[in-house]
Amino acid sequence: MSSNRDIDALIEMMAKLPGLGPRSARRAVLHMIRKRGLLLTPLAELMQTVAASARECLNCGNIGTGDICDICASEARANGLLCVVEDVADLWAMERSGVFKGRYHVLGGTLSALASVGPEDLRIPRLLDRVKTEGITEVILALNATVDGQTTAHYIADQLEGTVALSSLAQGVPIGGELDYLDDGTITAALNARKRF
Amino acid sequence: MSSNRDIDALIEMMAKLPGLGPRSARRAVLHMIRKRGLLLTPLAELMQTVAASARECLNCGNIGTGDICDICASEARANGLLCVVEDVADLWAMERSGVFKGRYHVLGGTLSALASVGPEDLRIPRLLDRVKTEGITEVILALNATVDGQTTAHYIADQLEGTVALSSLAQGVPIGGELDYLDDGTITAALNARKRF
Numbered sequence: 001m002s003s004n005r006d007i008d009a010l011i012e013m014m015a016k017l018p019g020l021g022p023r024s025a026r027r028a029v030l031h032m033i034r035k036r037g038l039l040l041t042p043l044a045e046l047m048q049t050v051a052a053s054a055r056e057c058l059n060c061g062n063i064g065t066g067d068i069c070d071i072c073a074s075e076a077r078a079n080g081l082l083c084v085v086e087d088v089a090d091l092w093a094m095e096r097s098g099v100f101k102g103r104y105h106v107l108g109g110t111l112s113a114l115a116s117v118g119p120e121d122l123r124i125p126r127l128l129d130r131v132k133t134e135g136i137t138e139v140i141l142a143l144n145a146t147v148d149g150q151t152t153a154h155y156i157a158d159q160l161e162g163t164v165a166l167s168s169l170a171q172g173v174p175i176g177g178e179l180d181y182l183d184d185g186t187i188t189a190a191l192n193a194r195k196r197f
Numbered sequence: 198m199s200s201n202r203d204i205d206a207l208i209e210m211m212a213k214l215p216g217l218g219p220r221s222a223r224r225a226v227l228h229m230i231r232k233r234g235l236l237l238t239p240l241a242e243l244m245q246t247v248a249a250s251a252r253e254c255l256n257c258g259n260i261g262t263g264d265i266c267d268i269c270a271s272e273a274r275a276n277g278l279l280c281v282v283e284d285v286a287d288l289w290a291m292e293r294s295g296v297f298k299g300r301y302h303v304l305g306g307t308l309s310a311l312a313s314v315g316p317e318d319l320r321i322p323r324l325l326d327r328v329k330t331e332g333i334t335e336v337i338l339a340l341n342a343t344v345d346g347q348t349t350a351h352y353i354a355d356q357l358e359g360t361v362a363l364s365s366l367a368q369g370v371p372i373g374g375e376l377d378y379l380d381d382g383t384i385t386a387a388l389n390a391r392k393r394f
Contacts, residue, residue: 007260018225019225024216033260044244049203050226051237054230
């Protein structure tokens with residue numbers, strides 16, 4: 001309670017963001033009010049801009065500011081590689097590495113028998129279309145190394161079998177990782193996929 | 198990197214908030230874009246409102262939306278009690294407890310020889326004025342239990358000595374606290390201030 005209605009409403013709404021709770025929302029709001037010109041006003045304006053323009057790319061499911069996202073619109077990215085990810089956050093993570101120069105396809109989740117998510121609930125039919133029509137030569141299955149992620153990868157691999165080259169991300173020891181802190185599954189995968197030194 | 202300039206700018210600015218870093222800012226922005234109507238647009242509008250209206254109360258230093266904050270403006274709160282706190286966040290914490298019905302005075306920091314903060318850098322002269330003119334009968338020194346907080350409390354007590362009743366918050370075991378986890382200083386204070394059961 002800040003003794004003011006608008007400020008309280010702002011704190012309450014900030015507290016709904018993932019990673020923030022009531023206490024950190026209060027700290028953030030106080031900080032923003034103190035840095036009004038540098039932070040609060042520009043942030044409000046950016047939010048308005050993004051709220052007005054952000055939308056899902058009709059082609060790949062990425063979030064951008066047009067009907068077709070910048071990656072799908074760029075001819076330079078049409079190199080025959082298509083990277084399939086679960087979520088927009090995964091696409092952003094891949095882009096941060098800066099190493100992948102092809103296009104993406106965001107499924108919007110994983111198949112799940114428990115939550116009754118079938119192929120038609122995800123962007124899988126659209127994926128099969130794109131592979132046929134966009135001259136894709138290799139599909140990289142960059143799904144999370146979870147049970148649902150791997151089930152989904154196997155399902156997509158079954159659907160695309162024989163039409164296109166398929167690959168998945170390598171599994172092993174993360175860079176900077178210490179064996180003592182890794183789980184047995186990762187160590188087993190890294191050992192099975194060992195390469196000549 | 199989201200492959201979009203506006204969204205990247207929003208993430209970068211969100212990451213400047215206390216308690217958020219680049220990763221949590223990305224999560225928050227993605228969440229907001231997904232809940233655009235419920236979260237992003239109302240949040241942007243609230244921020245605009247607060248940015249346009251929030252200001253420091255000229256009387257006590259609280260943050261509100263007028264020249265005089267709601268607490269100073271309320272006649273019901275003029276009960277002769279004045280609670281002195283370091284920071285607006287401390288005032289908000291006191292208000293959440295809902296138990297104090299008087300007015301506040303926000304110093305805006307603590308005296309500090311190291312950081313060369315003197316009485317005139319804080320709202321101390323204004324405090325001495327208020328005690329004279331607002332019919333204050335008791336000043337509650339609710340400063341933090343830190344070295345600087347207590348130094349400031351002693352300085353203010355010296356200035357007000359003899360003109361008004363002075364008190365400070367009780368020190369002791371916090372509600373729900375376990376002795377094993379408390380520092381020696383707190384246990385000593387709680388023991389010295391023990392009361393009949």
